[in-house]
Amino acid sequence: MLRIMYGKSTPTATNAPEIIVMHKMLKRFLMVMRPGAFLVDRYPILKYVPGYTTELEEWRREESQVFHDQLDRVSRELATGKAGPSFARYLLENQSSHKLSDDEMVYLAGSLFGVGLDTTAVAIMSVVMASACYPKAQEKVQEQLDIVVGRDRAPTFDDYNSLPQIEAFMLECLRWRPVTPLGFAHLASADIVYKGMCIPEGAAVFGNHWAISRDPSVYPDPEQFDPERWLNSEGKIRDDLKFPSFGFGRRICPGRHIANRSVFINAALLLWSFKITQDPENPIDQMGFADGVVAHPKPFSARFQPRFGDEGSLRNVMAKYGEGL
Known part of the structure; x- marks a missing residue:
């Protein structure tokens, strides 16, 4: 997924900072997506309480920074002619035609990377389990x-x-x-x-x-x-x-x-x-x-x-x- 999205690979996930931080963010995402995980889901007025959403806002900023860093790296490589094929490169090269903002491109590539990193791996594990059983x-x-x-x-x-x-x-x-x-x-x-x-x-x-x-x-x-x-x-x-x-x-x-x-x-x-x-x-x-x-x-x-x-x-x-x- 790292290569597909950003044209970068790594010999092991344990030493790749992008994958380490993505797994941390995925744990947060899976928690946030659980029905009723936060009281604000039931009582929307809580979002106006000062400080209530501080933690969620910090998580969003960290996630945004990670995704921006990846797209910025591909942009720099593209400018120097060192960028390999990737989805991020495609987005950058065709921004004028698809008319996505920088933030939209950042989250489109980042979301596909994060979700694919998790769900596709689970699907492959199910294939192994079914094959054995x-x-x-x-x-x-x-x-x-x-x-x-x-x-x-x-x-x-x-x-x-x-x-x-x-x-x-x-x-x-x-x-x-x-x-x-x-x-x-x-x-x-x-x-x-x-x-x-x-x-x-x-x-x-x-x-x-x-x-x-x-x-x-x-x-x-x-x-x-x-x-x-x-x-x-x-x-x-x-x-x-x-x-x-x-x-x-x-x-x-x-x-x-x-x-x-x-x-x-x-x-x-x-x-x-x-x-x-x-x-x-x-x-x-x-x-x-x-x-x-x-x-x-x-x-x-x-x-x-x-x-x-x-x-x-x-x-x-x-x-x-x-x-x-």
């Missing part, structure tokens, strides 16, 4: 990978449309264990009458992803992990079945395409490279997720066995990965 579903994905990709090269983004089994596996992971079980708050901009009930203007509304994912009229046997539910009789992704993994309407996640592609390439490379199984001595708790706006899996064990027979063969293929792309 449902070996038959994993095998179907690997059968298609062997047919389409083979063993002489690794899968790439060019294989996306030829690997519906992986897309179905991804879609089922996002339904089976929603990344944001409750979704994010929306605001009713007017009184809404729904099934005889009035949702008053100004009310906070949550599209409960967990409840939607468990609707048996849409997803039969909803507790069962079944990627095949997303495929039609021709083995292609159904266009009549959806799940709101990225939210709704105007406020739908702007980074959903990046997230989907990121989860796809990680899932494809992992399942092409390894057979993932549970550790018999440490079985996976499939309901082991931390309570929160984003459902982080609790630590679990999984075994990765190279599908090439030995680690050396896998390393030889991956050493050439990206050549000619």
